Each structure stands twice: as C-alpha cells, then as structure tokens.
Amino acid sequence: MSRxxxxxxxxxxxQDPTMSLPSRKPLSSKDENKTSEDFGELSRAVSETSExxxxxxxxxxxxxxxxxxxxxxxxxxxxxxxxxxxxxxAALALSFVRWNLLSPPTFVGTAxxxxxxxxxxxxxxxxxxxxxxxxxxxxxxxxFGLALAVALNRAIxxxxxxxxxxxxxxxxxxxxxxxxxxxxxxxNFGLFSAMIWRLAELTDLPxxxxxxxxxTSWAKPxxxxxxxxxxxGFTMVIYLxxxxxxxxxxxxxxxxxxxxxxxxxxRITVPMISPTTFFLLVIQMIGAFQLFSEPYVMTRTQSGPxxxxxxxxxxxxxxxxxxxxxxxxxxxxxxLFTLIFAFTFIQTRLxxxxxxxxxxx
Amino acid sequence: MALAVGGSSVGEDTFDxxxxxKPSPGFPLERIRRPTSLARHLALHAILIAGSVVMLLPFAWxxxxxxxxxxxxxxxxxVWIPSRIAWENYAxxxxxxxxxxxxxxxxxxxxxxxxxxxLTSSLAAFAFARLRFRGRNALFxxxxxxxxxxxxxxxxxxxxxxxxxxxxxxxxxxxxPTAFSALSTFLLRQYFLGIPMDLDEAARMDGASSLRIWWxxxxxxxxxxxAALAVFTFLASWNDFLWPLVITTSLEMRTLPVxxxxxxxxxxxxxxxxxxxxxxxxxPVLVIYVxxxxxxxxxxxxxxxxxx
Numbered sequence: 001m002s003r004x005x006x007x008x009x010x011x012x013x014x015q016d017p018t019m020s021l022p023s024r025k026p027l028s029s030k031d032e033n034k035t036s037e038d039f040g041e042l043s044r045a046v047s048e049t050s051e052x053x054x055x056x057x058x059x060x061x062x063x064x065x066x067x068x069x070x071x072x073x074x075x076x077x078x079x080x081x082x083x084x085x086x087x088x089x090a091a092l093a094l095s096f097v098r099w100n101l102l103s104p105p106t107f108v109g110t111a112x113x114x115x116x117x118x119x120x121x122x123x124x125x126x127x128x129x130x131x132x133x134x135x136x137x138x139x140x141x142x143x144f145g146l147a148l149a150v151a152l153n154r155a156i157x158x159x160x161x162x163x164x165x166x167x168x169x170x171x172x173x174x175x176x177x178x179x180x181x182x183x184x185x186x187x188n189f190g191l192f193s194a195m196i197w198r199l200a201e202l203t204d205l206p207x208x209x210x211x212x213x214x215x216t217s218w219a220k221p222x223x224x225x226x227x228x229x230x231x232x233g234f235t236m237v238i239y240l241x242x243x244x245x246x247x248x249x250x251x252x253x254x255x256x257x258x259x260x261x262x263x264x265x266x267r268i269t270v271p272m273i274s275p276t277t278f279f280l281l282v283i284q285m286i287g288a289f290q291l292f293s294e295p296y297v298m299t300r301t302q303s304g305p306x307x308x309x310x311x312x313x314x315x316x317x318x319x320x321x322x323x324x325x326x327x328x329x330x331x332x333x334x335x336l337f338t339l340i341f342a343f344t345f346i347q348t349r350l351x352x353x354x355x356x357x358x359x360x361x
Numbered sequence: 362m363a364l365a366v367g368g369s370s371v372g373e374d375t376f377d378x379x380x381x382x383k384p385s386p387g388f389p390l391e392r393i394r395r396p397t398s399l400a401r402h403l404a405l406h407a408i409l410i411a412g413s414v415v416m417l418l419p420f421a422w423x424x425x426x427x428x429x430x431x432x433x434x435x436x437x438x439x440v441w442i443p444s445r446i447a448w449e450n451y452a453x454x455x456x457x458x459x460x461x462x463x464x465x466x467x468x469x470x471x472x473x474x475x476x477x478x479x480l481t482s483s484l485a486a487f488a489f490a491r492l493r494f495r496g497r498n499a500l501f502x503x504x505x506x507x508x509x510x511x512x513x514x515x516x517x518x519x520x521x522x523x524x525x526x527x528x529x530x531x532x533x534x535x536x537x538p539t540a541f542s543a544l545s546t547f548l549l550r551q552y553f554l555g556i557p558m559d560l561d562e563a564a565r566m567d568g569a570s571s572l573r574i575w576w577x578x579x580x581x582x583x584x585x586x587x588a589a590l591a592v593f594t595f596l597a598s599w600n601d602f603l604w605p606l607v608i609t610t611s612l613e614m615r616t617l618p619v620x621x622x623x624x625x626x627x628x629x630x631x632x633x634x635x636x637x638x639x640x641x642x643x644x645p646v647l648v649i650y651v652x653x654x655x656x657x658x659x660x661x662x663x664x665x666x667x668x669x
Contacts, residue, residue: 068571069494076485077500079541084507087518094517101521148412151405164654165413168420171650171657173600175618176639179625180423183632189435191422197437229419237662290511293602297622313513313603320517321607333514340511 095331100324112331123332125307126315129220133311134288136224137231141284142277144228145235150269152236153243163240167233174230178297181226185212185298213299219308223294230294231287235280242276243269271356278355282347289340292317312336423643427451427636434632447633454637457628462613463620464645470535470605470616471598477540478594479587486549487575491561501550504543512603520607534608535616539598545590552586553579585659592653592660599646617642 095112099105116123152162169177184191193209200207210218246269254264295309296317310318312332320329421441426434427450429443454460488494489501515538523534556579564574580587605616615623624638650657 065492065571066494069488069492069497072484072488072492072571072575073500076481076541076546079481079537080504080507080543082522083519083538083541084510084515084543087515087522088510090518090521091514094521101524151409156402156405156409162409162413164651165416167654167658168647168650169416170661171596171646172643173618173621173646175600175602175621176642177419179621179635179639180419182625183426183636184419184422186632189437189439191418191439194437194439229416233416234661237658241662286511290513293618296602297625300626316513316516317603317607320520326517326521330517333511333517337511337514341509344509 091330091333094327095334097327099326101326102324105327108327112328113335116328116331116335122307122310123315126310126312129307129309130289130291130311132220133224133227133291134285136220137227137288138281138284140224140228141232141235142280144232145280146239146273146277148232148236149239149243150265153240163237166236169230170233170237172230174293175297177230178226178294181222181229182213182298185222187211187214216308219299223291223298223309226294226298227291231284235284238280239273239276242273246272274355275357278347278351282344285343285347286340289336289343423636423639426632427640429633431631431633450633450637451641454624454634454641457634458620458624458638459612460617460620460638460641463615463617463642466532466535466614467599467617469532471595473532473536474539474598475591475594477536478542478545479591481541482545482590483549483580483583483587484575485546486553487571487579489546489550490553491558491574491579492571504546507543508547516604516607523608529608530610530614532614535605535614539601539604542594545594548590549583549586552583556582588656589660592656596646596657596660 094105096107096109097105098108098112148166152159152166185193187193187209190209190212192212196207196209199205212218212222250268250272251264254268259267290313291311292313295311295314299309313336316329316332316336319325319332425441425443428446428448429440429450430445430447433440433443485504489497489504519538523529523531523538526533528534560578560582561574564578569577600618601616602618602622605619606622609615609619612620612623621638621642625635628634
C-alpha cells in the first residue's frame with residue numbers, strides 16, 4: 001500500500017514493506033515467533049484490555065488524563081525506581097568490585113564471578129544444597145498437598161476443622177517455628193529422638209536417633225521436614241481451589257464408563273489440575289531457591305556442620321554481612337537471579353508438553 | 362458453624378448416589394463429594410486425624426515445654442503434662458527480652474507497610490486500569506518484569522543506600538524498601554478492570570475528578586480484594602526475617618522474628634524460655650487466623666505467594 005510512496009530504501013523496508021513503524025527492528029521471523037510465544041499470555045492480556053478500552057469510550061483522545069495518570073503513578077513509580085530498579089543495576093555494578101564498606105571499592109572485573117564458579121568450594125556446596133532442597137521439597141510438597149486436597153474436597157464430618165488445622169502452620173512465624181523444630185530435633189531430649197528411642201524399645205531393633213542438626217547427613221532432611229510441615233497446607237488450599245474447578249460431569253461420565261477411583265484420578269483429576277500444578281511448581285521452585293530462615297535458625301547455633309545446610313541465600317548473607325564482601329555477595333545474588341530466571345523460563349517452555357488448558361479458557 | 366455444614370450433609374442422607382449434593386453455583390469451594398462406603402469413610406478419618414496430630418504436635422510440644430520447670434525438660438521419656446505449671450517462664454522471658462518492644466516494632470512496621478503498599482499500589486493500579494496515557498502498556502510490562510527479581514538482588518544496594526542516608530537501624534529503613542509492590546499493583550489492576558467503566562464515565566459527567574473516582578468509587582467497590590491484599594501484606598511483613606535482620610542492629614529496633622532469633626542466640630539451651638518466647642511470638646497470628654480464617658486463607662491464596 002505504501003509502496004507507491006517514494007521513500008528511501010532501508011534494510012527494514014526491504015525486508016518487510018508493510019512495516020511502516022520506524023521503531024520496528026528487523027527481527028528474523030524465528031526470533032520474533034519465540035518472543036511472542038513466550039510472552040504470549042502477557043501481551044495478549046495487555047492488548048486485550050487496550051482493545052476493550054478502544055471499543056468502549058476511549059476512542060476519544062483524552063489529553064487531560066495524560067498528566068493525571070503520571071501523577072497517580074508517581075508514588076509507586078518513584079518507590080520502584082529507588083528501591084527496585086536502581087538497586088538491581090547497582091547490584092550488577094557492585095558484582096564487579098571488591099568492597100568491604102569501609103575502604104573505597106576497587107574494580108576487579110569478573111574476578112568475583114570467576115572465583116565463585118571455579119575457586120569457591122563452599123559456593124559449590126551451597127549450590128548443591130539448594131538443589132537438594134529444591135528437588136526434595138517441591139515434589140514432596142506437591143504430592144502431599146494434592147493428596148490432602150483430594151481427601152478434603154468432599155463432604156466429611158469436620159472437613160472445615162481439618163482444613164483449619166492443616167493450614168495453620170502456613171501463617172506461623174517461620175523463625176519461631178524453626179526454633180521449635182530445633183528443639184524437637186535435639187539429639188538427647190527432642191521429641192523426634194524420643195520417638196525413635198521408643199521405637200527401639202518396642203521393636204528391640206538396634207536403632208538410635210541421629211544427632212540431627214549436627215550431622216552432615218541428617219541436617220538437610222530435618223530442614224526438609226520443617227519446610228514440608230510449614231508449607232503443605234498452602235499447596236493444599238491452592239489445589240483445593242483447582243479441584244473445585246473440575247466439572248463434576250467428567251467424573252460422572254467416567255463412572256458410567258466404569259472407571260475406578262484411581263483411573264478417574266489419573267485420567268481426569270491430574271490433567272485437569274495441571275495448570276494449578278504448574279503454578280505451584282514455579283512458585284515453589286522460586287521459594288526453594290530462596291530458602292534462608294529455616295537453615296539459619298535451625299543450624300546457626302549448632303556446633304555442627306554449618307555448611308551441610310548452607311543455601312545460596314545463606315551464603316549471600318554471610319558474605320555481605322559477616323565477611324564484608326559486598327562485591328562477591330552481589331555477584332552471587334546475580335547468579336541466583338539468573339538461575340531463578342533460567343529455571344522459570346525452562347518450566348514455561350516445558351509446560352506445553354504436560355499442562356492441559358481447556359479450549360474455552 | 363463451619364463444622365455443622367460439613368457434618369450435617371453426611372448425616373442427613375444415606376449413601377445414595379442420587380442424593381449427591383449438587384454443586385451450588387455461588388460457593389464452588391463447598392462442592393460436595395461423597396465417600397462411597399462407611400469403611401472408606403472411617404479409614405479416611407483415621408488418616409486425616411493422624412495427619413492433624415502431626416500438624417499440631419509441634420504446637421503442643423512448644424506449649425508443653427514453655428510451661429515446664431528446667432529439670433523436667435531434659436528427661437526421657439518426655440513429659441507432656443508438667444507436674445507443676447511453670448507460668449513464671451513467661452514472666453522471665455518477658456523480663457529478659459523486650460518482647461513488648463518487638464511487638465510494637467513489628468506492629469508499626471507491618472501496619473505502615475500495608476497502608477503504604479495499598480495506597481501506592483491502588484493509585485498506580487487505578488492509572489493502569491482506568492486512565493489512558495502514553496506509555497501505559499510499556500510501563501505496565503516494566504512493572505510485571507520486576508516481579509521476577511528476587512529480593513536478595515536488591516537487598517545489598519538497599520542496605521548500602523540506607524546506610525548512606527543515615528537510616529540504618531531505623532523505622533524508615535524497615536518500612537520504605539518494602540512499601541512498594543509490583544505484585545499488589547498487578548493484582549489490584551486486575552480487580553479494577555472488572556469494575557464497569559460506565560461508573561467512571563457517569564461520575565466524570567457529574568464533574569468528579571479522577572482522584573475522587575479512585576477514592577469514592579473504585580476503592581469502595583474493591584473492598585474484598587483490598588482486604589485480602591491487606592491480610593497478605595500484613596502477614597508477610599509481620600513474618601519477614603531477612604531484611605529486618607540485616608537493617609537493624611539495636612535490640613530496640615528488632616522486629617519480633619529478629620528478636621526471637623537474638624533471644625535464641627543468647628539463651629541457647631534454655632528451652633523453657635525459648636519456647637515461651639515462641640508462644641508469645643506466634644499467639645497473635647494464630648488467634649487472628651482462627652478468628653478470621655476465611656480472610657487469611659483468601660489473602661494468602663489471592664497472591665499465591667505463601668507465607669514466606
């Protein structure tokens with residue numbers, strides 16, 4: 001259409017004559033597809049809403065709202081700029097310096113990253129521990145949460161009381177709870193140890209409780225147990241909401257066709273709630289990557305193997321606020337950010353293979 | 362009452378497939394599904410009760426220890442009911458650690474953060490949802506992008522900034538960096554979008570300003586969303602640990618979680634006192650939860666971020 005108009009031939013206009021917007025970059029079609037797929041939902045949500053407005057009463061230009069809108073945004077945006085946007089950039093800058101807050105910072109290039117990735121066995125340990133916590137906590141929490149949700153998604157006596165109890169740990173203060181669990185995991189007089197002694201007495205088996213929080217092999221499971229106890233109720237409630245949305249007709253039809261309870265669960269419930277599973281998977285993975293309070297409170301005062309429960313965030317905390325290595329801690333924070341971003345991205349790519357979205361949605 | 366709802370529907374009808382309650386459209390959360398046989402029903406209860414015991418055990422253990430004399434703590438087998446209820450543990454705990462001050466700090470911080478977050482987020486959400494301006498979509502995408510940033514990345518520069526401003530160990534430092542939330546803005550925007558635009562237009566025809574529309578129309582109509590968001594923000598701030606830990610140093614400025622952590626450091630093996638401290642720390646949240654369960658659950662699930 002615009003080809004009749006004489007205009008200078010630019011690479012853009014050569015590639016795609018219909019593109020008259022100057023801001024449009026000459027992306028290869030492959031790249032463009034990728035972006036639009038990955039952020040498909042996002043951009044769809046944004047464009048849908050703007051379409052609605054155009055159709056409604058916004059066909060008219062409203063210059064009076066321009067500055068008003070900026071004023072409405074100002075408090076929030078200023079806060080953002082100062083406490084989120086600039087700090088993110090500052091953290092990146094800090095990751096290239098060595099700085100203990102007292103003497104002036106010195107530029108060290110990528111030395112912080114190089115040291116982390118090649119010369120720091122403790123960081124590698126923290127990475128390993130974080131990975132351990134993620135691959136144990138996330139699947140277990142999904143399984144327990146779903147089992148509880150299925151059990152409590154029916155009319156049984158006291159269902160509300162059960163829900164109240166199972167959700168209770170979610171609202172508690174993690175520091176106080178971790179303290180209680182530290183005491184429960186006490187080697188000699190803790191509740192868990194007492195139970196194991198009791199079991200040994202009853203069965204005559206040669207078993208004895210481990211020194212949970214001082215043991216390299218038992219400190220991690222102790223943290224996992226605390227986390228499961230604390231967060232399974234949350235998973236349950238989210239799954240309950242997901243289960244409520246599954247149409248009863250599907251179960252009725254399957255029953256008519258003779259499907260047993262397990263088949264109905266496996267073939268109807270699991271695929272129908274896969275969007276909920278995906279949501280929980282992503283946010284719990286992000287949460288597991290950021291584990292800090294639990295290991296900090298449970299194992300800090302223990303004489304035992306601190307590094308057995310050292311997570312990435314714990315190590316960031318130590319470097320910044322105990323060892324005075326602001327640069328190294330910032331580099332680690334950026335590594336954490338990259339990891340979270342990468343794994344979230346991978347999850348969103350993989351979801352197409354297993355997450356079932358209804359056509360109508 | 363909640364109990365009666367669950368119980369009566371089982372008791373009244375026999376286990377007849379025709380009696381299966383229809384899902385009531387207004388309350389999808391309460392849709393009824395019926396166990397098939399009595400044996401299964403009992404087995405289910407057995408499992409659920411066992412699970413409940415596991416969930417409640419730490420609370421019971423905490424309460425029991427907090428009321429024991431020291432000599433009864435280190436015993437095997439453990440004593441559940443102390444031979445003498447040692448109420449004085451609580452008096453000792455409160456006298457050796459300024460728990461009143463911790464409460465006050467936590468309350469000031471959590472309340473301020475909640476009010477500021479709702480104020481700034483609702484103003485921004487109003488602009489994003491109800492006003493038209495250049496760069497709206499770009500700015501909104503920017504907000505969404507910041508949702509990905511973990512707090513740990515911004516923590517160190519914020520710490521440096523607070524020291525630079527001379528705010529280290531102050532209320533400003535505890536409150537301001539957490540008083541702005543992209544998540545709250547996003548959630549409120551979604552809610553605001555569901556309110557009919559005709560309301561704004563009618564108000565504008567009557568000469569109402571945007572500020573007035575925000576305060577007198579949109580905010581009152583968003584009561585449930587704002588209440589849920591407030592619960593969530595308050596709880597998250599109340600339970601927050603890492604930022605208060607790094608940004609405060611004096612005992613007077615510690616919030617409840619950091620105060621308990623300091624208490625733990627000083628009274629390492631005095632479990633009767635530590636458990637009394639834990640009870641003191643947990644009690645208000647638990648009471649609020651039991652009273653306002655519906656709102657707490659709604660708040661936590663609305664934002665989907667858990668109590669972390």
